[in-house]
Amino acid sequence: MPSLQRVQKPTTRKGKKILLAKEPKVFEDVKKKLFLTGRKASEVLRNCSKDLYKLSKPHAVILSRKNDILPFENIVPVENLCRNNDASLFFFSTTNKKRPNSLTIGRLFDGRLLDMVEFCINDYKSFDQFTASIPAETKPCLVFSGELWEQSQELAKVKSLLVDVFRGEVIDAVRLQGLEHVIMFTATNDNILMRSYQIQLKKSSTKLPRVELENLGPHIDMVLKRTKFASEDLMKRACRTPQEAKSKPKKNVSKDALGTTHGRIHMGKQKVGTIQTRKMKGLKKTAAEKRVARKSKKAN
Amino acid sequence: MDILEDILQKEAKKSEKYKTTDVEKNVELELDLGNLLALDTNDLNLQELKSHKEKYLLNLARDNTQLLLNKLWDLPSERREDIVVAKLPAGTLRLPREKPCPKPKPLTKWQEYALEKGIKKKKKTNAVWDDIVQKWIPRFGYKKAELERQKDWVLEVPGNADPMEDQFAKKAEKKKEKVSKNEFQRLRNIAKAKKIKVPKEGLPSVANPSSDLLNTAAKVARVSTASLGKFQPKLPKEKTLKENVIAPKRVKRDHSKISSIDEKSSHLKIIDSILGKKPKLDIEKAVNRQVFQEQHERSEEKKTQKSKGGKKRRKTSIPSKARKGGKISKPRVGKVNTKKGKGGVGGGRKRR
Numbered sequence: 001m002p003s004l005q006r007v008q009k010p011t012t013r014k015g016k017k018i019l020l021a022k023e024p025k026v027f028e029d030v031k032k033k034l035f036l037t038g039r040k041a042s043e044v045l046r047n048c049s050k051d052l053y054k055l056s057k058p059h060a061v062i063l064s065r066k067n068d069i070l071p072f073e074n075i076v077p078v079e080n081l082c083r084n085n086d087a088s089l090f091f092f093s094t095t096n097k098k099r100p101n102s103l104t105i106g107r108l109f110d111g112r113l114l115d116m117v118e119f120c121i122n123d124y125k126s127f128d129q130f131t132a133s134i135p136a137e138t139k140p141c142l143v144f145s146g147e148l149w150e151q152s153q154e155l156a157k158v159k160s161l162l163v164d165v166f167r168g169e170v171i172d173a174v175r176l177q178g179l180e181h182v183i184m185f186t187a188t189n190d191n192i193l194m195r196s197y198q199i200q201l202k203k204s205s206t207k208l209p210r211v212e213l214e215n216l217g218p219h220i221d222m223v224l225k226r227t228k229f230a231s232e233d234l235m236k237r238a239c240r241t242p243q244e245a246k247s248k249p250k251k252n253v254s255k256d257a258l259g260t261t262h263g264r265i266h267m268g269k270q271k272v273g274t275i276q277t278r279k280m281k282g283l284k285k286t287a288a289e290k291r292v293a294r295k296s297k298k299a300n
Numbered sequence: 301m302d303i304l305e306d307i308l309q310k311e312a313k314k315s316e317k318y319k320t321t322d323v324e325k326n327v328e329l330e331l332d333l334g335n336l337l338a339l340d341t342n343d344l345n346l347q348e349l350k351s352h353k354e355k356y357l358l359n360l361a362r363d364n365t366q367l368l369l370n371k372l373w374d375l376p377s378e379r380r381e382d383i384v385v386a387k388l389p390a391g392t393l394r395l396p397r398e399k400p401c402p403k404p405k406p407l408t409k410w411q412e413y414a415l416e417k418g419i420k421k422k423k424k425t426n427a428v429w430d431d432i433v434q435k436w437i438p439r440f441g442y443k444k445a446e447l448e449r450q451k452d453w454v455l456e457v458p459g460n461a462d463p464m465e466d467q468f469a470k471k472a473e474k475k476k477e478k479v480s481k482n483e484f485q486r487l488r489n490i491a492k493a494k495k496i497k498v499p500k501e502g503l504p505s506v507a508n509p510s511s512d513l514l515n516t517a518a519k520v521a522r523v524s525t526a527s528l529g530k531f532q533p534k535l536p537k538e539k540t541l542k543e544n545v546i547a548p549k550r551v552k553r554d555h556s557k558i559s560s561i562d563e564k565s566s567h568l569k570i571i572d573s574i575l576g577k578k579p580k581l582d583i584e585k586a587v588n589r590q591v592f593q594e595q596h597e598r599s600e601e602k603k604t605q606k607s608k609g610g611k612k613r614r615k616t617s618i619p620s621k622a623r624k625g626g627k628i629s630k631p632r633v634g635k636v637n638t639k640k641g642k643g644g645v646g647g648g649r650k651r652r
Contacts, residue, residue: 005405005490005493005494006490007487007490009486023399023402024399024400024401024402025399025402026401026402028397028398028399031398088398088399107396107398108398109396109397109398109399109400110399110400114396139336140336141336141337141338141365141368141369142335142336142337142338143337143338143339143340143361143364143365143368144337144338144339144340145340145342145344145360145361145364146340146341146344147341147342147343147344149339149341150339150341159339160393160395163335163337163393163395164395164396167335167395170335170391171388172387172388173378173380173385173386173387173388174336174372174385174386174388175383175384175385175386176369176372176373176377176384176385176386179336179369179372182361182365184357184360184361184364186344186349186357186360188344188346188349193353193357195357195358195361197358197361197365199365199369201369202318202319203318204318204319204320204321205311205314205317205318205320206321207373208321208369208370208373209321209369209373210318210319210320210321210366211321211362211365211366211369212362213358213361213362213365215354215358235396237400238396238397238400239394239395239396239397240397240400240401241397241401242401242402247390
């Protein structure tokens with residue numbers, strides 16, 4: 001049942017629906033992304049933002065104006081902008097002499113900062129530099145290569161952030177022919193390389209298809225700079241799933257070796273003494289039964 | 301045997317034609333099929349990464365994607381709206397939500413009562429047929445007010461009611477009261493849900509109340525009696541505000557019916573009151589002024605005497621009655637008699 005306990009209630013039905021959409025839900029929608037610029041923009045960052053926006057359309061908003069914000073010093077203006085646009089992921093791009101081409105990716109929980117990571121983009125290749133293309137709103141396959149993703153604590157958290165950013169919609173079934181996009185993140189000691197490819201399924205001798213990849217873009221070479229992660233407490237609270245979302249295992253159902261499903265039903269104790277037997281039509285003797293009874297009686 | 305060999309040869313040729321879908325890896329990939337995610341913890345070939353970066357990355361991606369898709373093809377499939385889809389399991393990677401879990405809203409007073417009594421909401425249709433106007437009158441929403449007015453073009457005066465009463469005004473008043481009562485109950489439910497304590501009577505208390513708020517609170521308190529504040533004793537400085545009392549309707553004067561004598565006398569009265577004004581004497585104010593003046597003079601004297609070096613001090617005494625705001629016979633200006641009064645100004649000091 002919707003919440004909407006306000007002293008001043010919305011006057012129009014449309015306004016009411018918009019407010020209800022912003023309320024917390026059991027199963028959440030796709031996280032909306034906000035792209036914004038800091039004091040100074042650069043061409044690389046502008047292209048990068050544009051391409052990532054194209055990947056995330058329509059669940060993304062680009063703010064064109066420059067903002068005098070420094071996220072690592074004061075995150076509150078970013079939080080306010082995200083709240084106004086109902087976004088929970090932000091991409092903040094600035095460039096200065098000390099940190100050229102820096103892109104800060106962060107996420108919010110309950111309108112407050114959860115964690116954010118600053119990348120410095122060394123090399124960038126946009127969509128336009130490649131010929132391949134994919135339809136809009138395709139859910140990508142994500143691949144993380146390199147043992148550092150597991151070994152390093154920091155990179156494990158960065159991985160969680162990157163999955164959250166690029167995951168897209170949470171789905172329960174996928175059309176196998178429609179898996180067209182794959183994004184790979186490779187972690188080396190110095191940098192993180194993001195490569196994005198188009199999947200082409202070719203015929204093979206087996207039932208499984210042969211995978212061939214084509215360069216799609218964007219290709220980003222980035223270096224991990226500053227990070228600000230959430231405390232264990234806050235992360236735990238953010239990852240909590242509501243009772244309604246938890247899948248309850250079905251009890252008393254089993255499958256045997258032949259594949260037949262067996263189930264156990266528990267019946268309550270039957271009150272034999274108080275079973276209704278009078279005036280029950282089902283227990284009445286049919287005409288045929290009566291005839292048989294009469295005959296046996298006569299015989300006796 | 302020949303047939304078997306033939307078949308095997310054919311298969312070998314076939315597999316040669318197509319590229320393999322197997323991938324050899326030292327360490328198995330960690331797959332999270334629910335999120336279409338694969339984690340490859342094998343060591344990277346750093347040399348190749350340096351020399352042929354893009355080619356190496358492409359091949360690596362291809363291998364990993366092949367392994368991921370191989371696993372995806374093994375999933376059970378079903379048909380949804382003419383499309384064959386593979387059912388994905390739930391994702392294993394725990395990602396944070398964007399908003400906290402929705403909290404169950406506490407039931408309102410009516411909802412609790414309805415639950416207790418087993419009252420279920422009956423769905424009513426919007427339009428109601430009215431025989432008199434021969435139209436469908438909506439119960440709420442667009443064009444309700446207009447059609448209701450058409451329907452209620454006449455209102456019957458009930459048997460026991462005053463024939464001069466405005467039934468339409470009465471109806472409008474009732475509706476107003478209903479709406480405000482509903483609003484009050486809605487706010488009460490919200491306060492209950494947010495656990496804000498609101499007093500049963502009167503206005504809720506505020507940290508720094510303004511004078512308007514205090515006036516409103518006083519008014520509300522006055523009217524909160526059974527007789528709606530009619531018999532409340534008046535506070536000493538309380539103004540009988542016209543807003544507290546429902547003023548009787550202003551009777552319009554019919555100027556043609558006043559006699560000339562009456563008119564003359566009323567006009568003269570007005571003139572007298574304007575011109576014959578006598579000044580009012582506020583005794584307290586006068587006394588306070590006097591006291592201040594004398595004190596001021598004393599302090600001036602002291603200063604001048606100090607500068608002169610004299611030690612003469614004059615006592616100014618005012619009869620204590622006057623000091624305390626009683627009557628004085630003469631307004632005194634300038635220096636005062638140096639009489640010893642009952643504890644004059646300065647505490648009755650001895651003359652030195």
